[in-house]
Amino acid sequence: MALAVGMRVLTRALLRPWARGLRAAPGRTGPAAGGGDGVRCFRSPRVLVEPDPAAGVAVVKMRNPPVNSLSLEFLTELLISLEKLENDKTFHGIIITSDCPGIFSAGLDLTEMCGRDPEHYAEYWKAVQEMWLRFYLSNLVVIAAINGISPAGGCLLSLTCDYRVLANNPKYAIGLNETLLGIVAPFWFKDTLVNTIGHRSAERALQLGLLFPPAEALRVGVVDQVVPEDQVQSTARSVMAQWLDIPDHARQLTKILMRKPTADRLLTERDADIENFVRFICKDSIQKSLHAYLEKLKQKKG
Numbered sequence: 001m002a003l004a005v006g007m008r009v010l011t012r013a014l015l016r017p018w019a020r021g022l023r024a025a026p027g028r029t030g031p032a033a034g035g036g037d038g039v040r041c042f043r044s045p046r047v048l049v050e051p052d053p054a055a056g057v058a059v060v061k062m063r064n065p066p067v068n069s070l071s072l073e074f075l076t077e078l079l080i081s082l083e084k085l086e087n088d089k090t091f092h093g094i095i096i097t098s099d100c101p102g103i104f105s106a107g108l109d110l111t112e113m114c115g116r117d118p119e120h121y122a123e124y125w126k127a128v129q130e131m132w133l134r135f136y137l138s139n140l141v142v143i144a145a146i147n148g149i150s151p152a153g154g155c156l157l158s159l160t161c162d163y164r165v166l167a168n169n170p171k172y173a174i175g176l177n178e179t180l181l182g183i184v185a186p187f188w189f190k191d192t193l194v195n196t197i198g199h200r201s202a203e204r205a206l207q208l209g210l211l212f213p214p215a216e217a218l219r220v221g222v223v224d225q226v227v228p229e230d231q232v233q234s235t236a237r238s239v240m241a242q243w244l245d246i247p248d249h250a251r252q253l254t255k256i257l258m259r260k261p262t263a264d265r266l267l268t269e270r271d272a273d274i275e276n277f278v279r280f281i282c283k284d285s286i287q288k289s290l291h292a293y294l295e296k297l298k299q300k301k302g
């Protein structure tokens with residue numbers, strides 16, 4: 001008992017620096033509906049939260065069609081959903097997945113980085129940093145049930161999770177492919193990949209902008225498990241049950257021990273990172289190539 005209380009105090013002390021200043025901004029979430037068992041169901045236009053209070057788990061479904069691109073509004077809604085779940089003692093784990101068929105997330109929203117003013121770029125980048133910090137350091141067990149393609153920022157979101165299950169579909173691929181767009185993955189994207197697959201594999205993947213199909217993703221370690229498409233959710237559930245069997249405080253402290261140095265680096269360089277991003281994204285050459293890339297995506301259909 002005394003040990004459990006001591007662990008709780010220690011956990012709070014370790015988590016406190018991240019709790020401060022990392023609160024999600026107020027956004028357009030819909031009213032929380034009370035469940036019959038007292039557990040709140042969260043609704044927002046782009047994030048659907050399906051709570052399973054008996055299991056202590058919530059499934060967070062991304063639904064920002066057509067491709068779950070991480071727009072400012074969508075990021076804000078995701079962060080608010082995460083915060084609500086973290087603040088509700090019912091939940092110990094979340095499974096993040098997609099409600100858009102065939103697409104987990106197309107990554108950062110290119111329209112947020114193209115043709116806007118520097119203030120907007122700074123605001124957007126701060127929200128991307130926030131998403132990474134909050135998911136990477138979440139005290140909940142976070143499992144990604146990756147049921148679609150997941151390039152760049154979509155891959156980053158998966159990499160913040162504690163475990164990744166990918167559907168075995170040859171159309172799906174995952175990776176940090178920024179160089180293919182002529183842009184550079186920031187140091188904290190790189191650090192997260194290095195922490196997941198090791199330095200040599202990360203260097204090769206980042207320089208070549210590799211998008212790994214399922215078997216390759218498993219071999220290199222970008223994902224932990226590849227399963228038939230219809231088993232992605234059930235596999236995520238059973239992995240979650242294993243993780244939730246571990247004493248929560250011990251697991252949370254271990255997560256922080258493993259991730260703190262990486263998160264600290266961004267926390268201490270956060271403003272400089274925003275300035276770098278704004279300077280980089282405002283360059284004419286970068287704007288031109290992002291614009292051309294967006295046009296190419298749009299013309300693909302026609």
Ligand SMILES: CCCCCCCCCCCCC/C=C/C(=O)SCCNC(=O)CCNC(=O)[C@H](O)C(C)(C)COP(=O)(O)OP(=O)(O)OC[C@H]1O[C@@H](n2cnc3c(N)ncnc32)[C@H](O)[C@@H]1OP(=O)(O)O
Binds near residue numbers: 108111151153183298
């Ligand atoms: C010294 C060094 C200093 C460095 C300093 C640091 C600076 C930091 C640099 C900046 C780093 C930024 C990091 C960036 C991370 C990213 O995530 S960038 C985004 C990367 N994502 C992609 O490249 C994916 C692009 N999309 C696709 O490939 C395809 O859309 C798809 C996901 C494979 C789905 O294909 P399909 O189902 O065929 O749909 P589409 O028809 O292609 O798309 C439908 C509509 O959606 C629009 N769209 C697609 N992706 C995006 C996106 N990411 N953002 C915004 N919009 C997107 C697409 O244009 C279509 O639009 P409409 O035609 O209007 O319907």
